[in-house]
Amino acid sequence: MYNSKISGLGYFVPDNVVTNDDLSKIMDTNDEWIQERTGIKERRHVIKGEDTTSTMGVKAARIAIERAGLDKDEIDFIVFATLSPDYYFPGPGVLVQRDLGIKTVGAIDIRNQCSGFVYGISLADQYIKSGMYRNVLVIGSELHSAGLDMTTRGRGVSVIFGDGAGAVVLSREEDNTKGILSTHLHSEGAHAEELSLIAPGMGKRWVLDILEDNDPNDESYYPYMNGQFVFKNAVVRFSEVIMEGLKANNLGPADIDLLIPHQANLRISQFVQKKFGLRDDQVYNNIMKYGNTTAASIPIALTEAWELGKIKEGDLVVLAAFGSGFTWGSAIIRW
Numbered sequence: 049m050y051n052s053k054i055s056g057l058g059y060f061v062p063d064n065v066v067t068n069d070d071l072s073k074i075m076d077t078n079d080e081w082i083q084e085r086t087g088i089k090e091r092r093h094v095i096k097g098e099d100t101t102s103t104m105g106v107k108a109a110r111i112a113i114e115r116a117g118l119d120k121d122e123i124d125f126i127v128f129a130t131l132s133p134d135y136y137f138p139g140p141g142v143l144v145q146r147d148l149g150i151k152t153v154g155a156i157d158i159r160n161q162c163s164g165f166v167y168g169i170s171l172a173d174q175y176i177k178s179g180m181y182r183n184v185l186v187i188g189s190e191l192h193s194a195g196l197d198m199t200t201r202g203r204g205v206s207v208i209f210g211d212g213a214g215a216v217v218l219s220r221e222e223d224n225t226k227g228i229l230s231t232h233l234h235s236e237g238a239h240a241e242e243l244s245l246i247a248p249g250m251g252k253r254w255v256l257d258i259l260e261d262n263d264p265n266d267e268s269y270y271p272y273m274n275g276q277f278v279f280k281n282a283v284v285r286f287s288e289v290i291m292e293g294l295k296a297n298n299l300g301p302a303d304i305d306l307l308i309p310h311q312a313n314l315r316i317s318q319f320v321q322k323k324f325g326l327r328d329d330q331v332y333n334n335i336m337k338y339g340n341t342t343a344a345s346i347p348i349a350l351t352e353a354w355e356l357g358k359i360k361e362g363d364l365v366v367l368a369a370f371g372s373g374f375t376w377g378s379a380i381i382r383w
């Protein structure tokens with residue numbers, strides 16, 4: 049059995065900065081409300097036509113592959129996590145294979161929303177552990193702004209989410225005291241609809257029903273979030289799954305060098321930080337600049353933290369996520 053380590057990492061965010069004041073010009077909201085509830089000051093939105101979920105993923109992936117010191121043809125497998133794919137099908141994994149010009153390796157798409165990246169690296173880790181693959185590209189990318197209700201009706205959701213992509217290359221590590229020590233994944237489908245986007249789906253309303261209704265006020269095309277219920281579940285699940293990961297490795301909160309929580313809401317991160325008694329410099333947050341970028345948030349934050357020199361060899365880095373599904377997970381990494 050091998051371990052897997054992060055051998056390269058990169059991110060891409062669109063240049064277009066959208067501040068809270070910008071949003072207050074198109075809906076009934078304000079900077080104070082958004083910052084007080086979420087910590088968000090601004091986010092990035094793609095300018096239509098300039099990028100898609102897959103093209104942002106490709107840009108982040110190129111940086112990650114280069115930093116791993118690999119040729120693109122040394123990538124053995126592609127994992128792509130997103131809730132905002134370019135197409136309903138096929139998923140963006142194959143678009144990355146095409147756009148990077150990688151040989152015909154396997155590509156898989158992960159539909160686990162905010163936990164998508166943690167699920168993705170868990171999957172990649174298993175392939176590497178088993179010896180099946182040596183280098184796996186894992187991407188998280190989201191183009192939320194294309195599908196949000198940017199009117200007052202949608203303000204409870206639309207002010208929170210932003211666009212961007214992050215990517216890592218996981219590579220074989222022979223020393224099993226290093227790299228990804230463990231991942232823990234969970235789901236609770238009882239709350240599936242509490243944070244969801246129902247259309248276009250093949251559930252109770254089929255595509256033909258939607259076409260027949262032809263209703264411009266159809267809200268099922270927009271994400272729905274029961275904010276307070278999500279918040280309450282998030283703080284409990286984040287804490288549980290971090291402890292689960294630490295315990296499985298005979299570690300405790302005092303061993304954490306850097307916690308990178310999924311950037312759901314600054315208040316959630318602060319709650320978790322307090323619960324584990326971590327200092328400000330032991331938790332990396334960038335939701336203030338980018339909003340919640342769902343599957344992209346952890347790889348963007350991880351890359352930024354690494355670029356800022358906040359991660360040193362031997363550090364214990366903990367990743368944790370919670371989101372729609374509900375799904376949640378953690379990864380314990382010895383850098």
Ligand SMILES: CC(C)(COP(=O)(O)OP(=O)(O)OC[C@H]1O[C@@H](n2cnc3c(N)ncnc32)[C@H](O)[C@@H]1OP(=O)(O)O)[C@@H](O)C(=O)NCCC(=O)NCCS
Pocket residue numbers: 076077078081082085086162203204205207273274275276277278279282312313316340370371372
């Ligand atoms: C979404 C969230 C910020 C909302 O905060 P909240 O304190 O629960 O606010 P509520 O939804 O109860 O709304 C309070 C009021 O603000 C209003 N409001 C909602 N969005 C608003 C906005 N963007 N600007 C101004 N007012 C807004 C509501 O209409 C409501 O008004 P009312 O009291 O007159 O009815 C909060 O619930 C949250 O962060 N939840 C977790 C979300 C999350 O992390 N999601 C990602 C999971 S991966």
